[in-house]
Amino acid sequence: MGLDFSILPKYMDVLLLGCLWTIGITVAAALLSFFVGIFFAVIALYAPWLIKQPFRLIEWVFMGTPLLLQLFLIYFGLVQIGIDLPAFVAGVIGLGLHFAVYNSELIQTAILAVDKGQMEAARTLGLSRGQALRKVVIPQAVRDVIPPIGNNMIALLKDSALVSVIGVSELTLSAQRMIGKTYRPFEFYLAAAALYYIINLSMEWVQRKIERRIAISR
Amino acid sequence: MNEQTKFVEIRHAQKSYGDLEVLKDISLTVDRGQIVGIIGSSGSGKSTLLRAINDLDPLTGGEVWLDGVQVNKNLPYRKYEKHINEMRQQVGMVFQHFNLFPHMTARENVTMAPIMLKGLSKAEANKLAEEQLDEVGLLERIDYYPSQLSGGQKQRVAIARALAMKPKLMLFDEATSALDPELVEEVNLVMKKLAEKHMTMIIVTHEMDFASSVCDRVLFMDQGVVVEEGPPEVIFKNPKQKRTREFLRKHLAGAK
Numbered sequence: 001m002g003l004d005f006s007i008l009p010k011y012m013d014v015l016l017l018g019c020l021w022t023i024g025i026t027v028a029a030a031l032l033s034f035f036v037g038i039f040f041a042v043i044a045l046y047a048p049w050l051i052k053q054p055f056r057l058i059e060w061v062f063m064g065t066p067l068l069l070q071l072f073l074i075y076f077g078l079v080q081i082g083i084d085l086p087a088f089v090a091g092v093i094g095l096g097l098h099f100a101v102y103n104s105e106l107i108q109t110a111i112l113a114v115d116k117g118q119m120e121a122a123r124t125l126g127l128s129r130g131q132a133l134r135k136v137v138i139p140q141a142v143r144d145v146i147p148p149i150g151n152n153m154i155a156l157l158k159d160s161a162l163v164s165v166i167g168v169s170e171l172t173l174s175a176q177r178m179i180g181k182t183y184r185p186f187e188f189y190l191a192a193a194a195l196y197y198i199i200n201l202s203m204e205w206v207q208r209k210i211e212r213r214i215a216i217s218r
Numbered sequence: 219m220n221e222q223t224k225f226v227e228i229r230h231a232q233k234s235y236g237d238l239e240v241l242k243d244i245s246l247t248v249d250r251g252q253i254v255g256i257i258g259s260s261g262s263g264k265s266t267l268l269r270a271i272n273d274l275d276p277l278t279g280g281e282v283w284l285d286g287v288q289v290n291k292n293l294p295y296r297k298y299e300k301h302i303n304e305m306r307q308q309v310g311m312v313f314q315h316f317n318l319f320p321h322m323t324a325r326e327n328v329t330m331a332p333i334m335l336k337g338l339s340k341a342e343a344n345k346l347a348e349e350q351l352d353e354v355g356l357l358e359r360i361d362y363y364p365s366q367l368s369g370g371q372k373q374r375v376a377i378a379r380a381l382a383m384k385p386k387l388m389l390f391d392e393a394t395s396a397l398d399p400e401l402v403e404e405v406n407l408v409m410k411k412l413a414e415k416h417m418t419m420i421i422v423t424h425e426m427d428f429a430s431s432v433c434d435r436v437l438f439m440d441q442g443v444v445v446e447e448g449p450p451e452v453i454f455k456n457p458k459q460k461r462t463r464e465f466l467r468k469h470l471a472g473a474k
């Protein structure tokens with residue numbers, strides 16, 4: 001059986017639908033990981049000891065165990081204690097929290113690297129520490145970590161394939177289903193790879209645009 | 219509460235970092251509308267004294283009073299934070315390195331605190347930004363980011379930002395030391411304009427000419443004490459203390 005890419009157009013709609021799911025899950029998880037990452041970073045740096053502890057545990061779980069296991073835990077495990085999440089939501093939460101932990105590390109470093117004079121200038125105007133963090137320090141820290149966070153988000157896109165195991169019909173699972181029908185793994189996996197690559201390029205393009213836009217305000 | 223004249227009063231200010239005593243029992247009063255210059259070599263404690271006034275570097279001993287209210291009151295943490303934020307709103311501070319917020323335009327730098335702390339509407343805030351930036355001659359740069367401004371322009375925006383809170387007192391910590399020589403004058407002019415409006419100011423400076431033309435009184439600090447203070451004519455032309463004379467001689471030699 002030779003290669004025959006001519007069967008792809010017939011199933012393109014399925015693959016494109018899979019693409020949409022992949023994009024949806026990636027964007028949702030990326031946003032979650034960004035904002036939760038900031039939140040985790042602030043907790044890690046400024047919360048009282050007691051409040052930090054549960055977050056330490058979350059961090060340890062999400063950094064120290066496989067993402068696959070985390071997804072199983074959220075999707076299949078939580079059902080047992082009465083939390084029955086749709087697969088898409090479970091996937092977004094799993095991916096989002098997993099990468100939030102990584103983003104938090106980056107943001108913490110960036111917050112500490114913001115010039116001390118910034119906090120001082122804000123406090124001198126009469127802002128509280130919380131206000132100064134929110135309006136002055138964190139926005140600058142976030143600007144500084146856009147490039148490494150962008151890299152994390154591309155890793156997130158690739159890892160989004162893992163949510164196929166809990167049944168989200170994203171790109172990888174869609175390709176697998178078509179393979180089941182047509183017995184043409186090479187063609188469909190290659191097509192999926194090409195589509196991932198295109199999404200990847202678009203994400204890099206967005207990242208460059210954001211970087212260029214904020215260059216002036218750094 | 220206090221007599222009108224004692225507008226700023228520092229009583230027996232003492233500050234140590236571990237074993238290092240940086241301020242040694244300094245007392246100082248500044249009247250309303252007065253302009254006081256502080257000179258002295260690097261490391262003599264000028265910044266520490268200035269920053270104690272708005273509690274940026276808290277004293278380890280002594281008291282700071284502003285307009286009849288003690289700044290460094292002994293209060294529980296939360297109450298103290300509220301109190302100190304209110305006090306700081308009344309004291310503008312200008313730093314050597316400007317410390318403008320780089321992610322905000324000149325307009326946003328000026329309006330951020332008034333919007334957050336005084337609840338100004340967008341329209342009021344914009345009017346305020348226009349007024350304050352016009353005052354420092356930078357109205358046409360209102361929507362520029364700090365990265366698009368020269369050092370002198372940055373410092374003028376920083377002054378506008380401080381003035382936008384309508385402070386009672388302005389503190390300047392070597393406001394022109396980081397500037398290229400040709401940019402010093404534009405900032406000095408803004409400060410002179412403030413002086414003409416009788417803003418109360420405490421100015422740490424290395425510029426003896428500027429200090430003698432603007433200040434009502436000049437303090438010479440060395441190793442954490444005020445060695446000598448008096449009107450600029452006396453301090454610069456006819457100082458009584460040997461240490462003052464030595465400092466001025468070295469400083470003038472260095473300036474040449």
Ligand SMILES: Nc1ncnc2c1ncn2[C@@H]1O[C@H](COP(=O)(O)OP(=O)(O)O)[C@@H](O)[C@H]1O
Nearest residue numbers: 235238240258259260261262263264265266267
């Ligand atoms: N955070 C700090 N920790 C330890 N020593 C400090 C600190 N800040 C300032 N000092 C010391 O205090 C002294 C006075 O500093 P400063 O007030 O900045 O002097 P000036 O402004 O006159 O140059 C210096 O010896 C300086 O090294």
Ligand SMILES: [Mg+2]
Nearest residue numbers: 264265266392
């Ligand atoms: Mg200094």
